[in-house]
Amino acid sequence: MDEVTRIPVGGERPYDVLVGRDLLGSLPTLLPGATRVAVLHAPPLKGLADAIGARLAAAGAAPLLVEVPDAEAGKAIEVAAACWDRLGEAGFTRTDAVVGVGGGAVTDLAGFVAACWLRGVRWVPVATSLLGMVDAAVGGKTGINTAAGKNLVGGFHPPVGVLCDLAVLDSLPPADLAAGLAEVVKCGFIADPVILDLVERDRAAATDPTSPVVRELIERAIRVKADVVSGDLRESGVREVLNYGHTLAHAIEKVEGYRWRHGHAVSVGLVYAGELARLAGRLDPETTARHRAVLTALGLPTAYRADAWPQLLAAMRVDKKSRGSRLRFVVLDALARPAILEGPDDELLHAAYREVSR
Incomplete structure (x- = not known):
């Protein structure tokens, strides 16, 4: 050992x-x-x-x-x-x-x-x-x-x-390894930007399970989650930030009958959350674009079907972060500065989705 x-x-x-x-x-x-x-x-x-x-x-x-x-x-x-x-x-x-x-x-x-x-x-x-x-x-x-x-x-x-x-x-099949990296990238955006730097610096090492880079990525992502859940086991406060990208991701999984890999859905959800924050005036265009660039480099999907929007919106309305009829999204105000966007109107939600639809 x-x-x-x-x-x-x-x-x-x-x-x-x-x-x-x-x-x-x-x-x-x-x-x-x-x-x-x-x-x-x-x-x-x-x-x-x-x-x-x-x-x-x-x-x-x-x-x-x-x-x-x-x-x-x-x-x-x-x-x-x-x-x-x-x-x-x-x-x-x-x-x-x-x-x-x-x-x-x-x-x-x-x-x-x-x-x-x-x-x-x-x-x-x-x-x-x-x-x-x-x-x-x-x-x-x-x-x-x-x-x-x-x-x-x-x-x-x-x-x-x-x-x-x-x-x-x-x-582990390469597609499954890449899917897991979507959650690692999430941790980079919400708390530890070094994760993003490591992926951007050496994409090959970041996707080689035997490399020390993958071990560092895993340990950094675990530390991000450990730090958050240590102070909020029951998701009553700060733990919500771990759901960054997951509101749309869970909706995609439901629409797909859970046949999509979770990490693939999260990848699309992360790009969507970035675009939503940008259109809401919360996040700069450079950090928004970085979402798509990092995930694309890992071979992950960053778009979903345009015609699925009505089903996705209906699925998001039963998301665990919702309060009554008000949708709540984890967004970024800046790199490693997660926050909550509460009650965005449907047109804003749809506009952000058009940025990730095909």
Whole structure:
């Protein structure tokens, strides 16, 4: 195991995010006293789940491997209910635990299953995608999707630790790596512009999972999120800034039936948020244009269908940041200066969308 970086996440239930290579040996130490550990995983990760199960068994905990549907298909109430049935059949108690092995969707599901079982048992996300490492696995947000929208049902349930094993990124498809970088770029715009500098300086290194640049990008993005959620677990204030670009992104995902990669939707959403701030007189044109340039350099989409606007607007009206009938958007007043734009009129919203439509 190489050098491990520990990034602390504060709050009422502090924990560490561990970043490094070959970290599976650290997992049992995060769950002392657990007699049984459910390992939720998607079918493509059975081999990794088996290895984790073997590590847990060697440490004296009985592993229960639970296969769940891949990607967003797993974030459904029927899947969660099936997981709870498995926990009940195995006699899981309050001292037992859940491990989520996979990308953002599986860790969201695993955290939700753990949050609801006996009103909350311990859990650990083992993030296997860049998106999972820098976003879903950190912060204690758990949830599932419904017909009404994405992540509208869930709870805040911090893990006891997070494992980000960089070795799993070596075999990650390039499109998935790039999709995860959209969330990294988001962190660059809202808090750490060095992230943007690193991408602009060496695009090849920023997309090479074995490079030290990718490790630095991941650690910087995790620190941004850790700093924010440490002071606002339940999204009552400053944590909203982490949703930069996500209002339109979640709407795109809903319209697409969750077939688009989350990072691709976020990429379009970031460009939209930049254009919205510019048209509202909040953001300078140079920083607005930088959104499109950085994301394009990473091979990410920056536009969506022009004819989808009515559906997108309807979907945004049930966004979690909305207050009553008033839409609220995270925007930038300047680089690394996020703020809220509340109640923009429909024409402004549509004008910004025309800048990202094709």
